[in-house]
Amino acid sequence: xxxxxxxxxxxxxxxxxxxxxxxxxxxxxxxxxxxxxxxxxxxxxxxxxxxxxxxxxxxxxxxxxxxxxxxxxxxxxxxxxxxxxxxxxxxxxxxxxxxxxxxxxxxxxxxxxxxxxxxxxxxxxxxxxxxxxxxxxxxxxxxxxxxxxxxxxxxxxxxxxxxxxxxxxxxxxxxxxxxxxxxxxx
Amino acid sequence: xxxxxxxxxxxxxxxxxxxxxxxxxxxxxxxxxxxxxxxxxxxxxxxxxxxxxxxxxxxxxxxxxxxxxxxxxxxxxxxxxxxxx
Numbered sequence: 001x002x003x004x005x006x007x008x009x010x011x012x013x014x015x016x017x018x019x020x021x022x023x024x025x026x027x028x029x030x031x032x033x034x035x036x037x038x039x040x041x042x043x044x045x046x047x048x049x050x051x052x053x054x055x056x057x058x059x060x061x062x063x064x065x066x067x068x069x070x071x072x073x074x075x076x077x078x079x080x081x082x083x084x085x086x087x088x089x090x091x092x093x094x095x096x097x098x099x100x101x102x103x104x105x106x107x108x109x110x111x112x113x114x115x116x117x118x119x120x121x122x123x124x125x126x127x128x129x130x131x132x133x134x135x136x137x138x139x140x141x142x143x144x145x146x147x148x149x150x151x152x153x154x155x156x157x158x159x160x161x162x163x164x165x166x167x168x169x170x171x172x173x174x175x176x177x178x179x180x181x182x183x184x185x186x
Numbered sequence: 187x188x189x190x191x192x193x194x195x196x197x198x199x200x201x202x203x204x205x206x207x208x209x210x211x212x213x214x215x216x217x218x219x220x221x222x223x224x225x226x227x228x229x230x231x232x233x234x235x236x237x238x239x240x241x242x243x244x245x246x247x248x249x250x251x252x253x254x255x256x257x258x259x260x261x262x263x264x265x266x267x268x269x270x271x
Binding site for chain 2: 011014015018019022023026027036039040043044047048051115116119120123134137138139143144159162163166169170173
């Protein structure tokens with residue numbers, strides 16, 4: 001079958017905007033789902049949706065565009081699996097993540113196991129609205145403006161949630177008997 | 187947190203923007219001011235280091251399996267090929 005000019009353009013746009021973002025999408029998807037298999041499915045779903053809608057994408061802030069697609073895809077996935085929970089998407093995603101976490105096997109080499117374990121536990125305990133912002137900015141590497149666009153909130157809201165989220169984690173670090181800030185510096 | 191510094195007012199100011207600084211969200215003038223402070227304030231410097239380590243830690247505990255990434259790349263390529271028939 002002959003490839004039309006529009007298909008060539010769509011494939012080129014997909015190669016430019018979507019394929020380079022696979023590692024970042026995977027990282028955020030894994031945080032959202034807490035499960036390797038679900039994360040892979042979520043990224044595939046995101047890529048498929050992106051491919052179908054790339055004709056309408058203006059080329060600005062592709063990562064933020066993809067994060068919006070992925071967030072909506074995850075909300076839909078949770079809705080299908082746990083419809084009773086979806087009164088608040090953030091809340092539901094967090095509850096689903098916590099449930100999935102029970103069977104998660106997220107283990108790999110770490111530089112400082114104590115530090116990393118305290119951070120991971122604190123991250124998992126964050127309220128959904130804080131955790132989501134960390135996923136977008138720290139894991140998804142979005143700017144404040146881009147994260148604000150994804151969540152449809154003011155930039156100031158992103159800043160305050162982000163700063164509070166990190167301070168909560170830092171406070172848990174400082175309260176941890178196994179790690180102290182001053183002891184972290186050689 | 188209580189900062190023990192000879193210039194607590196400046197520490198408070200820096201504390202309000204230190205995360206924006208680390209996220210590269212400050213304009214050049216404020217960025218320079220924060221950098222200047224961090225060079226001379228151990229407490230704020232430790233704070234900055236902690237937040238940097240915190241972010242690095244979050245990235246470490248979200249592992250990316252190369253096999254999964256390769257499958258996803260193949261999937262992306264297959265979408266383009268499907269479109270081509």
